[in-house]
Amino acid sequence: MIHRIHQWRDSDVGASFLASPVAWVSFLVTFACVFGAAFSPWVAPHNPFDLATLDLSDARLPPTWIEGGRAAYLLGTDDQGRDMLSAILYGMRISLAVGFASVLLSVVIGVVMGLLAGYMGGWLDVFFMRLCDVMLSFPAILIALLIAGVGRALFPDAHESLAFGVLVISITLPGWVQYARTVRASTLVESRKEYVMAAQVIGVASHRIMFRHVLPNVVGPILVLATIHVATAIITEATLSFLGVGVPPTSPSLGTLIRIGNDYLFSGEWWIIVFPGLALIVLAVAVNLLGDWMRDAFNPRLRSGR
């Protein structure tokens, strides 16, 4: 274990990570957010979904350091007496879950389509690439909004899992294109190389060549794209939830919290909206910076210049 850490520290990527404060600060922040969100039932001081512990007389309390605030509620409470800090941690859990699920689905769809288009070629290639062109001609947020809106209209009182499904699909649909294009481009290069020809000559099946031989060689850049995509997906989810077409109200994400806080913008209870907003910004910027650093660090062309 210790040997591995030393090895990592002496590698190019490890050294550049330790030398860049932006990299490790954004990594720490991202890690803290993911940790706090994943273990929110144990980390959060209260359970915002436990109706038994909610008390309406605790509603709309300011943060601890402001007159009238209580030590039990560090960031104040919302309109139903829920602890803001706990609500943010639970909300972040939902935001991250939707974000990760959408990115994962995008990667799977995009990689499969890219491999098929690049390796098989022919009409399949033409069809997939036309589809990508069409997708790229609309802004991602517009596609997501329209699909989420149509989904909301078709299933007005949908079961929770269905609502989440529609949401994930609406974020995924404009998202897979970038992976399909990247994978197709590198598959085109790889499939002309000798190891692929060798596999073809000894009669390995196409699907086996694609997924066992070509895939490991084209998957590298995908990881970097996916990291940056997580930040975009979280922001898209928050925007949809803020507009009321995102997660179901029974499981509020960061965007839902901001939507609730929007009603108290003018009554002086700024903490109900500002803290979830800041949490969203910190999370999105940290993940973005981490992705930027990864892109630079894993790009051998940029690295050789140093």
Added chain:
Amino acid sequence: MIAFIAQRILQGLFVLLVVALVSFVLFQYVGDPVLFILGQDATQDQVDLLRRELGLDSPVVVQFVHFLGNAVQGEFGMSLRQQISVSTLIAERLPATLELAFVAAVIALVIGIPMGVYAAIRRGSALAQVFMAISLLGVSLPTFLIGIFFILIFSVGLGVLPSFGRGEVVSVGGFTTGLFSWAGIRHLILPALTLAIFQLTLIMRLVRTEMLEVLRTDYIRFARARGLSARAINFGHALKNTLVPVITITGLQLGGLIAFAIITETVFQWPGMGLLFIQAVNFADIPVMAAYLCLISLIFVLINLLVDLLYFAVDPRLRVRLSST
């Protein structure tokens, strides 16, 4: 070249057809319009008669063609929530969105270009770095949060600007605008700024990159050698040559502005098409949703077609490559 354009037009038509199909399915889902019109206690004869009159007894394909015919004429029926015809409703809301998008585009150009020029000429200076930091923030912050923080600062905190609605509007030949009254302009500032920020940062980065590119070229060096003033070189020679792509891209981003307006309009309760769409979604007002879907995809298909034609006109290499294949 004709083949290329024809292919693009076909592709656009295909997109429109898919969107129309989605709208049609939405309509099918609304429920039986006959019961909606006649009420529960109509006789079977009345129901059958109306069914024939509305063409509901014909096959689904014929109904879809009928729907397409109506959609082409902008006829989407009545709004379920407001009992006004959808076309009137959209015509009422369209000017607000266009005004917002137009002013945002102007703001993005007027602020973005000078910032980009400065960031290129004084590269590495403190202010240029501040500009770059702002642009990074503008790209990574979600639009709706920028709007909310603007409201918190300028409406709640300082109390200097309104955050809600359009204020006073004047109708000019059916096109309502707030640009002719002080109240209207004051109401426009925050939403337009919010909508502009993303485009502004894009334009700034584009101008900076293009300027840096141009400043390296031989004719700029020659101009320096001739002893022209820095001002004449930077603005007369360099900026002029960077503006072509910038203006093209801004024009093409107008569609993006109309799409992003959905978010801005909701934050500021700006009575445009985007807010209309979100309200329609929340009230399951299918005719309005369907009309918006068709209209926005038409706008995008037209803009994309324009882009393709424009690239064709601007880039001769594309013409050569396509005619050779």
